[in-house]
Amino acid sequence: MKFGILVNEGPFTHQASDSAYQFVKAAIEKGHQVMRVFFYYDGVNNANKLSAPQSDDRNLVKMWGDLAKEHNLDLVVCIAAALRRGIVEDNLAEGFRISGLGQLTEVGIAADRLVVFGD
Amino acid sequence: MSEEIEFDTAGITKKFMYVNRKAPYGTIYALEVLEAVLISAAFEQHAAIVFIDDGVYQIKKGQDTAAINMKNFSKTYGIIEMEKEDADEDEDMDMVWRIIVEKESMEARGLSADDFVVDVEVLPSAELAKVMAEQDVVISG
Amino acid sequence: MIHTINKSPFERNSLDSCLRLSEKGSPILLLEDGVYAATKGTSVSGTVGTATGEHPMFVMGPDLQARGIAEDQVMDGITVVDYGGFVDLVVEHGTVQSWL
Numbered sequence: 001m002k003f004g005i006l007v008n009e010g011p012f013t014h015q016a017s018d019s020a021y022q023f024v025k026a027a028i029e030k031g032h033q034v035m036r037v038f039f040y041y042d043g044v045n046n047a048n049k050l051s052a053p054q055s056d057d058r059n060l061v062k063m064w065g066d067l068a069k070e071h072n073l074d075l076v077v078c079i080a081a082a083l084r085r086g087i088v089e090d091n092l093a094e095g096f097r098i099s100g101l102g103q104l105t106e107v108g109i110a111a112d113r114l115v116v117f118g119d
Numbered sequence: 120m121s122e123e124i125e126f127d128t129a130g131i132t133k134k135f136m137y138v139n140r141k142a143p144y145g146t147i148y149a150l151e152v153l154e155a156v157l158i159s160a161a162f163e164q165h166a167a168i169v170f171i172d173d174g175v176y177q178i179k180k181g182q183d184t185a186a187i188n189m190k191n192f193s194k195t196y197g198i199i200e201m202e203k204e205d206a207d208e209d210e211d212m213d214m215v216w217r218i219i220v221e222k223e224s225m226e227a228r229g230l231s232a233d234d235f236v237v238d239v240e241v242l243p244s245a246e247l248a249k250v251m252a253e254q255d256v257v258i259s260g
Numbered sequence: 261m262i263h264t265i266n267k268s269p270f271e272r273n274s275l276d277s278c279l280r281l282s283e284k285g286s287p288i289l290l291l292e293d294g295v296y297a298a299t300k301g302t303s304v305s306g307t308v309g310t311a312t313g314e315h316p317m318f319v320m321g322p323d324l325q326a327r328g329i330a331e332d333q334v335m336d337g338i339t340v341v342d343y344g345g346f347v348d349l350v351v352e353h354g355t356v357q358s359w360l
Contacts, residue, residue, distance in 0.1 A: 036124075040260075108258070109126070
């Protein structure tokens, strides 16, 4: 089955991005396809490569990037939400790309399920 | 710049519901949901924009944000209403838009349909539950 | 349709709104802070107990564990699942409504 994922919160205040990450991993392990993970609202902060969590904490920015690399995931950061929050190409973490909000509607149409994680 | 990836969505029409349950200004969720709704018009999808719980405050008349220096986005709902009218009038376009307020949420907040900046369908929770259950995609913010 | 709730019922009205706006028989999954609704002997146990009669109810095991809630503290009629179980529920029950 084809999944689309929407992440509405950043990695440090809410559990949403962690839950989404675990869901995506489990879906892939079960042989499903995750077509796209779309980051909206403060979710765009998941793509900030300048974030530096303490060494005893998980680094979700890197974890998303690694997962993308391993499974050829499409991680899309909403351009309007990103610009507001100072996420641009210069500080965009590896594995992410910046695109328009239309990419959210698009994956909603193309995927069998869209699962939203937020606050 | 990474390569743009696009999926073929031609000829597919789905039922999208946008659920608004949060009041405006205290958090930004309402504004960004609106942006998502407007973009989806370009894809000619069905859309139900729903106001539940404190979300009903988003469309309350008389909002004036001058003194808090924030953007008053209640006017943007007028654009959604225009998109809805376009969809209703264009017989060639298979696109149905609905703007729905849950009756229980509205009444619990001492509001009536006259208090809103746009024309809305007021549905009791049991009926709204049915509409919700028919959706293909639900986006909540 | 499957409903998910990620908020504590003691802080937000997500559980009440979900119960008001979900059709009987549609499953409900409690995750993140939503898992507190599944614990025995709380002020919302009556509401949740009634809900288990009308909806198949599930709770995220990893979230229970993280919050120090043992499985024997989970109310009867609520099934504990992991992330794989969450995926299976979404596959089986269609559109997801997240009560954020």
